[in-house]
Amino acid sequence: MSRLWIERAAGAAMLAAWAAFSWDALKTDVHEPLLPKALAAMAAAVVAGLLVPRAAELFRKAVLALPSWVFVAVAAVVSGAITAWLWRGVMHGQVISGDACIYILQGRALGHLDLAIPVSAPRIASSVKFLVEGRDGRFHSVFVPGYPLFLAPFVRLGVPWLSGMVVGAALAIAQYLLGRAVTRDEFASRLSLLLVMPTYARAVETSDLLSHAFVGTLSAFAVVLALGLRSKPDWRRAALLGACVGWVFSARMLDGFVLATVVTATLGGEAVARRFSWKLIVVGVLSGLPFVTMVAVQQREATGDFRTASVLEYANRSDHPRGCLKLGFGKSIGCSLEHPGERRSFGPDGYTPDDAFRIVSERTGHFGQENFFGAWMAILAFVGVVAFVSAEALVAAFFAFALTTAYGLFYYGSGIVHGARHVFPAMPFVAVLLTRAMSEASRRAAGRWSREQWQGALALGYFALAAVFLPAMWREGKRKIKRVQDPRIAIRPLMAREHITRGIVLIPDVHSYLEALDPWSDGNERVLVYSDNAGEADLRRYHPELPVFMVVDEKTVLRVGSRAPGPGLRVEMERAWPSLQRPIGLSAGIIHTLECCLIPTSGQRALRVFAVEPGGRLGVPFDMAHAGRYRFRMSGVVGVDQGRFQLSVDGRALTVWEGYAPRPGPAQGEWSAPIEVAAGRHWLVARALRRAPQSTGDDAMFDVFEAEPVSGE
Numbered sequence: 001m002s003r004l005w006i007e008r009a010a011g012a013a014m015l016a017a018w019a020a021f022s023w024d025a026l027k028t029d030v031h032e033p034l035l036p037k038a039l040a041a042m043a044a045a046v047v048a049g050l051l052v053p054r055a056a057e058l059f060r061k062a063v064l065a066l067p068s069w070v071f072v073a074v075a076a077v078v079s080g081a082i083t084a085w086l087w088r089g090v091m092h093g094q095v096i097s098g099d100a101c102i103y104i105l106q107g108r109a110l111g112h113l114d115l116a117i118p119v120s121a122p123r124i125a126s127s128v129k130f131l132v133e134g135r136d137g138r139f140h141s142v143f144v145p146g147y148p149l150f151l152a153p154f155v156r157l158g159v160p161w162l163s164g165m166v167v168g169a170a171l172a173i174a175q176y177l178l179g180r181a182v183t184r185d186e187f188a189s190r191l192s193l194l195l196v197m198p199t200y201a202r203a204v205e206t207s208d209l210l211s212h213a214f215v216g217t218l219s220a221f222a223v224v225l226a227l228g229l230r231s232k233p234d235w236r237r238a239a240l241l242g243a244c245v246g247w248v249f250s251a252r253m254l255d256g257f258v259l260a261t262v263v264t265a266t267l268g269g270e271a272v273a274r275r276f277s278w279k280l281i282v283v284g285v286l287s288g289l290p291f292v293t294m295v296a297v298q299q300r301e302a303t304g305d306f307r308t309a310s311v312l313e314y315a316n317r318s319d320h321p322r323g324c325l326k327l328g329f330g331k332s333i334g335c336s337l338e339h340p341g342e343r344r345s346f347g348p349d350g351y352t353p354d355d356a357f358r359i360v361s362e363r364t365g366h367f368g369q370e371n372f373f374g375a376w377m378a379i380l381a382f383v384g385v386v387a388f389v390s391a392e393a394l395v396a397a398f399f400a401f402a403l404t405t406a407y408g409l410f411y412y413g414s415g416i417v418h419g420a421r422h423v424f425p426a427m428p429f430v431a432v433l434l435t436r437a438m439s440e441a442s443r444r445a446a447g448r449w450s451r452e453q454w455q456g457a458l459a460l461g462y463f464a465l466a467a468v469f470l471p472a473m474w475r476e477g478k479r480k481i482k483r484v485q486d487p488r489i490a491i492r493p494l495m496a497r498e499h500i501t502r503g504i505v506l507i508p509d510v511h512s513y514l515e516a517l518d519p520w521s522d523g524n525e526r527v528l529v530y531s532d533n534a535g536e537a538d539l540r541r542y543h544p545e546l547p548v549f550m551v552v553d554e555k556t557v558l559r560v561g562s563r564a565p566g567p568g569l570r571v572e573m574e575r576a577w578p579s580l581q582r583p584i585g586l587s588a589g590i591i592h593t594l595e596c597c598l599i600p601t602s603g604q605r606a607l608r609v610f611a612v613e614p615g616g617r618l619g620v621p622f623d624m625a626h627a628g629r630y631r632f633r634m635s636g637v638v639g640v641d642q643g644r645f646q647l648s649v650d651g652r653a654l655t656v657w658e659g660y661a662p663r664p665g666p667a668q669g670e671w672s673a674p675i676e677v678a679a680g681r682h683w684l685v686a687r688a689l690r691r692a693p694q695s696t697g698d699d700a701m702f703d704v705f706e707a708e709p710v711s712g713e
Contacts, residue, residue, distance in 0.1 A: 008389045014401040015382040018364065021357075021404065025365025025375035038373070038468035045464035049457025050449050056456030063190050063459075072176050075193050079172040079206075080165035082197070086207040087161045090481045094488050094515060095160075096208040096417055099143070101514035102130045103209055104160055106141045107151030112520040115298050116140050120519065121681070122538040122623035124571055125529045127579040128510055129338075132302060132314040133621070139579065140302035142311040144295050146250025147211035160209060167213050168206035172197065174220035175428035181227045182392045182432050188439040191459055192431040198470060200477040201370035204417065205424050211251045212418075216425030218244045218251075219259050223399060223429075226266040227392055233276030239287040246288025250295050253309075254327070255425060258406050262399045318578030320587035320611055327409040329353065334411055337589040342411055356408035363413070364404055366420035371427050372434065373469040381430045384437020388444075396433055400426035417480045438462075489554050491516035491528070498557050503547040504539060506531030506560075538571070540564040541625035567626040569707035571684075573607035573636075576620040581607075585616030586688065591701065599637055601666055601703045606637055609645075609686070612698040617687040622705070627679040630707040632672045639664035641697030645686040649675070657686065657702075660695040666703070674710040 029035060049056035066074065087093060095101055109117055116138035119126050123133070131139040141148075154163035172193055179189030196202050205213040222244035225237050245263060249256025302310035315325035319335035324343075326333060331350030334343040346355050368375035385397045404423050418424075442454030449457075489512040495505065504527045507513040513530040522528065527543060529536070531550065540548065541564060548560035574590045581588055591608035593601045609618055624630075632654050634647055642659025647669075654672035661667065684705060691698050 004389065007391065007394055008386055011382070011385040011389055011394055011397060014397050015379070015386050017405070018382050018401060019379050021361045021364035022368060022375040022379055024361050025368060026379075028365065029369070029374045029376055032374070034468055034472060035374070038465045041464040041468050042461040046457045046461035049460045050453065053449075053453055056453045056460065058456075059460055060187060060452055060456040063194070064187060068186065071190055072173055075176065075190075075197065076169035076172045079197055079202075080169040082203050083164045083168035083206040084161060086203050086481075087164060090478045090485065091207060092485050092488060093161065093490060094485065094512070096204075096481060096484055097210065098130060098511055098514070100209045101511050102141050102143060103148055103151060103211070104155055104515055105517055106143065106145060106148030107155040107160070108518055108520070110145065110148050110152035111156030114520070115145060115301055117517070118519050120524060120527060121542050122625070123580065123681075124575050124622060125536065125539045127575050127577075128514065128530055129578060130314075131579045132310055132317065133580050134302040134310070135304040136301055138301075140298065140310050142314045143211075144250055144253060144309075145298050146247050146252075146291060146295070147214050149247075149250070149294070150214060151209060164206050164209055167217060168202075171202075171206065171213055171217045171220070171428065174217045174224070175431065177224045178220045178396070178428055179432045179435065181224045182390075182396050183436040183439060184392075185436070185439050187455055188435040189432075191438070192428070192435040195435065195462060195466075196371055196427060196431045198466070199371055200470075200473045201419065201424070202427065204477060204481070205421060208418070210418070210421065212421050212424040215248050215252050215255045216428055218248045219255070219399065219425050220428045222248070222259055222263060223266070223395060226263045227395065229267060229276065229280070233280055235280055235283050238280040238284040242284030242287030242289075243291070245284075246291035249288070250291035253295075254406055254410065255403065258399070258402045262395065262402060265398065266395050314578065317581055317583060318589065320589070322587075329356070339412055342413060346411075351411050355411065359411060359413055360404060360408040363407060363420045363423050367404070367423050367426065367430075370419045370473075371424075371430070373465055373473075377434065378430050380437055381433035384433060384440060388437065388440035393433060393436060396429045400429045400433075417477070417484060488512050489551060491551065492518075494551065494554070494557065495526075498549075500526070500549055500557070502526055503549050504529065504536075504543060506536065506548065506550045508551060508553075537565050538569060538623065538625060541567070542623070567628055567709045569622065569624060569630070569632075569705070571620070571622050571705040572603060572605075573620065573702040573705055574603070574605045577607060580621055582619035583609075583616075584619070585613040586618060587611045588618055593637060593701065593703075597637070597664060599664060599666055601637060601701075602635070606701040606703045609700040609702065612643060612688050612700075615688060617685055620684045620686075620705075621681055622684055623681055624677055624679050624707075626709075627677065629674050629710045630677050631674045631710050632705065632707045634669040634702060635704045635706070636667060636669070637664065637701035637703065638667040640695065641699060642695060643691040643698035643700055644689040644695075645700055646689055647672075648685050648687070649677070650682050651685075656689065657700065658692065659700050660692040662694075677707075 116134060119139055130142050134140045151163050154160050175193050176189055179192045183189055222241055225241040229237050245259050248259050296306035299309055300306040303313045312325060315335060316322050319337045321332045323332045324335040329351050333351035334346055336343045365375050368378035372378050382397060385393045403426050407422050438458045439455060442451045445454050487509060489509055491507055491512050502525045506529060508531055510530045513528060517528055544564035550558045550560055552558060577590045586609055588607055588609045591606055592604060593599045593606050594604040634657050638659050638661035644659060645657040647654040647657055652675055655670050657669050688698060
């Protein structure tokens, strides 16, 4: 069998898989209300381009009018400007997602030459999602540090929005170079950029400071370098390629494995055939090694083992079942607390290949609809790979296909605002393949009408299609962003306006809190915390000299006039989830007691303990502001299915929490005998005991753990 047929068969396999993934979205496309109008506009534009040669020629000449470097420079500036416009406008100068808030916080840490976030006592007041207390006592992000490394200088200089502009501009350059490498056609290369540059999906991916657009940019550069190495081996290209692959791995591990696979497939034959020196491979590996090492160092600081990712440690502490966030299949995959909808959708057999196919289909469909106005357009890109086969096109198609398929191992579905963000890095590759298909089809169709006229006519048709879809997509996208962003508060400008240079600042929105947090600069003089009336009493015990400010909204800051409480302890147990708790032989998570059970508790929330094995125990760290002699008490919820737990502090037994009661309701445990406690960090441990004979379960709902000082005997 000739090489051409082997390549065509590989392309056909990817086309078949992509079409299968897109089948559900194709059925959705058919019922899209705008589709008839869009197709009519597209057909009219193509016909006009063919029957009025001047129109197609003028359009084509306009695209090719500028020198290549000027065109790319203008495209990069426009791309960055769209990013900045969205950021400054409906995004209100703040990121959208919680993930992006954590990335900014990580970038701020790296800007201070740190991999973790220092935590001041009492740490319970600073516990939030996506941070995990490491073995070093500091908070570590669940995300690897590659993308925050890029963000670090921008965040340190106070211009995080500029990083989005840089990614938007760099993505334009990378996509153009990818087009040149894959199509070898200047018009197709430029057109690939013009097709997607005005889309809402591209704008929001570069504006919200997430790693996907950054990874897509580096991946496009990496494939360009790999294709260049095939024809012209060079140690500089090899070094840059290794750095790109390493940086992608350190930003998104799964994407890094996919990119490494694609690069290996691209260059493996050349290396085996000795068409370039093995020294180039060594250069590439050494260039990527620092990024891989950075990931290992972060993981060791966070988990104590460089092979254990902080995100897995986080999931093991915060969710159920253990290992729920691992890649792969099985009954343990899928986190029931953070992703309950996805977990339920898997059914009793757990996450299996049929669930993976559904998730991949969802992402692939959204990918085509968001970036190309329909899943059918992305399929046409793969049709071109088969009809007009080339090694370069196969490499580009393989990256898009491999990335989409690999994310079937990660069960979490599409985002509300971002849609198919996980596979967004495939966008420049599919865009290039689409314009290549248009260009090659024009060459084959040349006859009565020239190739150039066909190119211009097909391009006019696509832009007519876009003219129908784009306004509606932008309106819907901005509506979604507005709903999320309107409640946000720009904390640091607010503090500057109110001249708050010293004090405890209570913030009602967790995303605004995370985006503003800067303990390196604020130190102990200005303490920012997410305020839900939990942990604040002990925070004031630790900082009685600091004034307290309560941020209500963008315009309102209230000064708290009450005195700091005296010695004691008040730990809202649910605040230990997810960052601080250590469950062993059980699971624990936050529960809204009023919503679920019509039972009032402090803050209407408690820490639910479930899936309890014999002898299971839950550890929660807490901080005492003052040394002394204290007695302790636990409050919580009792009921017919609740268990019995031995409570202890630093290994010293306190009381037994008896969860059983014939009727569910709030309850206070007994005070313990007094014990001497030093100031500083301590451990509360709740260990499961044999339950009461009348009880039907071993669960618990812990609400408040408190202590009060006891005078002499």
